Amino acid sequence: MSIRVVSPVAGLAAPIGEVPDPVFSQEMVGPGVAVKPNGGSAEAVAPVDGTLSTLHPHAFVVSTEDGRAILVHLGIDTVKLEGAGFALHAAKGDRVRAGQGIVTWNPTEVEEQGYSAVCPVVALEVGKEELTDVIEDAQVAAGDPLFAVDS
Amino acid sequence: MAEDKATAILAALGGQGNIVEIEPCITRLRCEIEDGSKVDEAALKTAGAHGVMQQGTVVQVVVGPEADTIASDIEDLL
Numbered sequence: 001m002s003i004r005v006v007s008p009v010a011g012l013a014a015p016i017g018e019v020p021d022p023v024f025s026q027e028m029v030g031p032g033v034a035v036k037p038n039g040g041s042a043e044a045v046a047p048v049d050g051t052l053s054t055l056h057p058h059a060f061v062v063s064t065e066d067g068r069a070i071l072v073h074l075g076i077d078t079v080k081l082e083g084a085g086f087a088l089h090a091a092k093g094d095r096v097r098a099g100q101g102i103v104t105w106n107p108t109e110v111e112e113q114g115y116s117a118v119c120p121v122v123a124l125e126v127g128k129e130e131l132t133d134v135i136e137d138a139q140v141a142a143g144d145p146l147f148a149v150d151s
Numbered sequence: 152m153a154e155d156k157a158t159a160i161l162a163a164l165g166g167q168g169n170i171v172e173i174e175p176c177i178t179r180l181r182c183e184i185e186d187g188s189k190v191d192e193a194a195l196k197t198a199g200a201h202g203v204m205q206q207g208t209v210v211q212v213v214v215g216p217e218a219d220t221i222a223s224d225i226e227d228l229l
Contacts, residue, residue, distance in 0.1 A: 026202070029201060029216075053216070056177055071177065079174075125215060
Protein backbone atom coordinates (compact mmCIF):
# COMPACT_ATOMS: atom_id res chain seq x y z
CA MET A 1 0.00 0.00 0.00
CA SER A 2 1.09 3.52 -0.57
CA ILE A 3 -0.23 6.94 0.30
CA ARG A 4 -0.87 9.29 -2.57
CA VAL A 5 0.37 12.80 -1.83
CA VAL A 6 -1.21 15.63 -3.83
CA SER A 7 0.14 19.07 -4.52
CA PRO A 8 -0.95 21.68 -1.98
CA VAL A 9 -0.60 24.48 -4.52
CA ALA A 10 -0.83 25.09 -8.25
CA GLY A 11 2.56 25.59 -9.86
CA LEU A 12 5.62 23.97 -11.36
CA ALA A 13 6.76 20.80 -9.60
CA ALA A 14 10.57 20.68 -9.33
CA PRO A 15 13.28 18.64 -7.56
CA ILE A 16 13.51 19.38 -3.82
CA GLY A 17 17.21 20.19 -4.34
CA GLU A 18 16.14 23.48 -5.95
CA VAL A 19 14.72 24.86 -2.68
CA PRO A 20 16.97 27.70 -1.43
CA ASP A 21 17.22 26.30 2.09
CA PRO A 22 19.60 23.50 3.11
CA VAL A 23 17.13 21.89 5.53
CA PHE A 24 14.88 21.06 2.59
CA SER A 25 17.35 20.83 -0.30
CA GLN A 26 19.58 18.41 1.65
CA GLU A 27 16.53 16.47 2.82
CA MET A 28 17.45 16.85 6.49
CA VAL A 29 13.87 16.20 7.57
CA GLY A 30 12.89 13.93 4.69
CA PRO A 31 12.55 13.66 0.90
CA GLY A 32 9.92 15.40 -1.18
CA VAL A 33 9.17 17.70 -4.07
CA ALA A 34 9.31 21.49 -4.47
CA VAL A 35 6.39 23.31 -6.08
CA LYS A 36 7.06 26.77 -7.49
CA PRO A 37 3.62 28.34 -7.12
CA ASN A 38 1.75 30.28 -9.74
CA GLY A 39 1.15 33.86 -8.61
CA GLY A 40 -1.89 35.49 -7.08
CA SER A 41 -4.09 34.73 -4.11
CA ALA A 42 -4.53 30.98 -3.74
CA GLU A 43 -5.67 28.33 -1.32
CA ALA A 44 -3.10 25.82 -0.13
CA VAL A 45 -4.76 22.43 0.34
CA ALA A 46 -4.08 19.35 2.44
CA PRO A 47 -1.69 16.95 0.64
CA VAL A 48 -3.21 13.79 2.18
CA ASP A 49 -6.16 12.64 4.31
CA GLY A 50 -5.27 12.83 7.99
CA THR A 51 -5.00 15.02 11.05
CA LEU A 52 -3.59 18.51 11.01
CA SER A 53 -0.92 17.79 13.61
CA THR A 54 1.05 21.04 13.30
CA LEU A 55 -0.26 24.34 12.00
CA HIS A 56 1.55 27.62 11.56
CA PRO A 57 0.26 30.32 9.22
CA HIS A 58 3.11 29.60 6.78
CA ALA A 59 3.41 25.83 7.18
CA PHE A 60 1.53 22.75 8.30
CA VAL A 61 1.87 19.02 8.79
CA VAL A 62 -0.83 16.45 8.05
CA SER A 63 -0.35 13.09 9.80
CA THR A 64 -1.96 10.04 8.24
CA GLU A 65 -3.57 7.14 10.09
CA ASP A 66 -0.69 4.86 9.14
CA GLY A 67 1.85 7.08 10.82
CA ARG A 68 3.18 9.14 7.93
CA ALA A 69 3.51 12.91 8.19
CA ILE A 70 3.57 15.28 5.24
CA LEU A 71 4.95 18.78 5.71
CA VAL A 72 3.90 21.69 3.52
CA HIS A 73 5.97 24.86 3.83
CA LEU A 74 4.59 27.95 2.06
CA GLY A 75 7.66 29.87 0.96
CA ILE A 76 11.11 30.00 2.56
CA ASP A 77 11.87 31.88 5.80
CA THR A 78 8.22 32.95 5.77
CA VAL A 79 8.05 32.45 9.56
CA LYS A 80 9.44 36.01 9.57
CA LEU A 81 6.19 37.30 8.06
CA GLU A 82 4.57 36.36 11.40
CA GLY A 83 1.37 35.23 9.74
CA ALA A 84 0.73 38.46 7.80
CA GLY A 85 -0.95 37.59 4.51
CA PHE A 86 -1.92 34.05 5.59
CA ALA A 87 -5.56 33.25 6.45
CA LEU A 88 -6.21 29.91 8.16
CA HIS A 89 -9.30 27.81 7.41
CA ALA A 90 -8.63 24.95 9.79
CA ALA A 91 -7.33 24.39 13.31
CA LYS A 92 -4.64 22.18 14.77
CA GLY A 93 -6.07 18.72 15.46
CA ASP A 94 -8.73 18.91 12.72
CA ARG A 95 -9.36 15.90 10.51
CA VAL A 96 -8.79 16.97 6.93
CA ARG A 97 -9.23 15.41 3.50
CA ALA A 98 -6.67 15.62 0.69
CA GLY A 99 -7.54 18.69 -1.38
CA GLN A 100 -9.27 20.51 1.49
CA GLY A 101 -8.29 24.20 1.78
CA ILE A 102 -6.09 24.93 4.80
CA VAL A 103 -4.54 28.38 4.23
CA THR A 104 -5.22 31.22 1.80
CA TRP A 105 -2.03 33.09 0.88
CA ASN A 106 -0.51 35.03 -1.99
CA PRO A 107 2.82 33.82 -3.40
CA THR A 108 3.21 37.01 -5.43
CA GLU A 109 3.02 39.12 -2.26
CA VAL A 110 5.47 36.80 -0.49
CA GLU A 111 7.96 37.39 -3.31
CA GLU A 112 7.33 41.12 -3.25
CA GLN A 113 8.42 41.06 0.38
CA GLY A 114 11.71 39.49 -0.61
CA TYR A 115 11.10 35.82 0.18
CA SER A 116 11.09 32.80 -2.08
CA ALA A 117 7.53 31.50 -2.48
CA VAL A 118 8.64 27.94 -3.34
CA CYS A 119 6.75 25.25 -1.40
CA PRO A 120 8.63 22.18 -0.21
CA VAL A 121 6.28 19.20 0.23
CA VAL A 122 8.16 16.73 2.41
CA ALA A 123 7.52 13.21 3.70
CA LEU A 124 8.95 13.59 7.21
CA GLU A 125 11.50 11.05 8.43
CA VAL A 126 11.13 8.77 5.44
CA GLY A 127 13.91 7.25 3.31
CA LYS A 128 14.26 8.64 -0.20
CA GLU A 129 13.68 5.16 -1.64
CA GLU A 130 10.20 5.09 -0.10
CA LEU A 131 9.02 7.82 -2.49
CA THR A 132 7.52 6.64 -5.78
CA ASP A 133 5.71 8.15 -8.75
CA VAL A 134 7.53 11.43 -8.13
CA ILE A 135 6.46 14.36 -10.32
CA GLU A 136 9.26 16.91 -10.45
CA ASP A 137 9.14 18.54 -13.84
CA ALA A 138 5.53 19.38 -14.65
CA GLN A 139 2.87 21.99 -14.14
CA VAL A 140 0.42 20.81 -11.46
CA ALA A 141 -2.89 22.07 -10.08
CA ALA A 142 -3.66 22.01 -6.35
CA GLY A 143 -4.88 18.48 -5.69
CA ASP A 144 -2.92 16.85 -8.52
CA PRO A 145 -0.69 13.87 -7.63
CA LEU A 146 2.87 14.79 -6.60
CA PHE A 147 4.33 11.56 -5.23
CA ALA A 148 3.44 8.43 -3.30
CA VAL A 149 4.93 7.14 -0.03
CA ASP A 150 5.00 3.54 1.09
CA SER A 151 2.82 2.93 4.10
CA MET B 152 12.23 12.00 26.78
CA ALA B 153 11.44 15.26 25.01
CA GLU B 154 12.57 17.12 28.11
CA ASP B 155 15.88 15.26 28.12
CA LYS B 156 16.33 16.35 24.53
CA ALA B 157 15.59 19.95 25.45
CA THR B 158 18.12 19.78 28.28
CA ALA B 159 20.80 18.31 26.01
CA ILE B 160 20.15 20.86 23.26
CA LEU B 161 20.24 23.73 25.73
CA ALA B 162 23.58 22.51 27.10
CA ALA B 163 25.01 22.13 23.59
CA LEU B 164 23.99 25.71 22.80
CA GLY B 165 26.19 26.89 25.67
CA GLY B 166 23.63 26.72 28.46
CA GLN B 167 20.95 29.00 29.79
CA GLY B 168 23.15 32.09 29.98
CA ASN B 169 24.07 31.87 26.31
CA ILE B 170 20.52 32.07 24.94
CA VAL B 171 19.16 35.41 23.76
CA GLU B 172 16.11 34.03 22.00
CA ILE B 173 14.73 30.71 20.80
CA GLU B 174 11.93 30.61 18.29
CA PRO B 175 10.50 27.40 16.88
CA CYS B 176 9.87 27.09 13.20
CA ILE B 177 8.14 24.01 11.88
CA THR B 178 11.29 21.92 11.45
CA ARG B 179 13.91 23.82 13.41
CA LEU B 180 14.81 25.98 16.36
CA ARG B 181 15.98 29.43 15.36
CA CYS B 182 18.28 30.58 18.11
CA GLU B 183 19.94 33.88 18.79
CA ILE B 184 22.84 33.31 21.15
CA GLU B 185 25.34 35.40 23.08
CA ASP B 186 28.61 33.63 22.22
CA GLY B 187 28.76 31.58 19.02
CA SER B 188 31.95 29.81 20.06
CA LYS B 189 30.10 28.04 22.89
CA VAL B 190 27.91 26.11 20.46
CA ASP B 191 28.84 22.44 20.27
CA GLU B 192 27.61 21.13 16.93
CA ALA B 193 28.59 17.52 17.62
CA ALA B 194 26.70 17.58 20.91
CA LEU B 195 23.64 19.03 19.15
CA LYS B 196 23.72 16.12 16.71
CA THR B 197 24.12 13.65 19.57
CA ALA B 198 21.09 15.27 21.17
CA GLY B 199 19.07 14.43 18.07
CA ALA B 200 19.56 17.35 15.67
CA HIS B 201 19.38 16.35 12.00
CA GLY B 202 21.53 19.32 11.10
CA VAL B 203 22.98 22.54 12.47
CA MET B 204 23.50 25.79 10.60
CA GLN B 205 25.43 28.51 12.34
CA GLN B 206 26.25 32.01 11.18
CA GLY B 207 27.87 33.88 14.05
CA THR B 208 25.31 34.27 16.82
CA VAL B 209 22.42 32.89 14.78
CA VAL B 210 22.07 29.12 15.02
CA GLN B 211 19.43 26.98 13.41
CA VAL B 212 19.05 23.54 14.93
CA VAL B 213 17.10 21.17 12.68
CA VAL B 214 15.03 18.89 14.90
CA GLY B 215 12.07 18.06 12.66
CA PRO B 216 8.42 18.50 13.60
CA GLU B 217 9.16 18.24 17.34
CA ALA B 218 10.54 21.80 17.16
CA ASP B 219 7.48 23.33 18.84
CA THR B 220 7.62 20.94 21.78
CA ILE B 221 11.38 21.20 22.23
CA ALA B 222 11.29 25.00 22.10
CA SER B 223 8.61 25.20 24.77
CA ASP B 224 10.53 22.68 26.93
CA ILE B 225 13.68 24.81 26.55
CA GLU B 226 11.72 27.92 27.48
CA ASP B 227 10.55 26.15 30.62
CA LEU B 228 14.22 25.55 31.46
CA LEU B 229 15.25 29.18 30.95
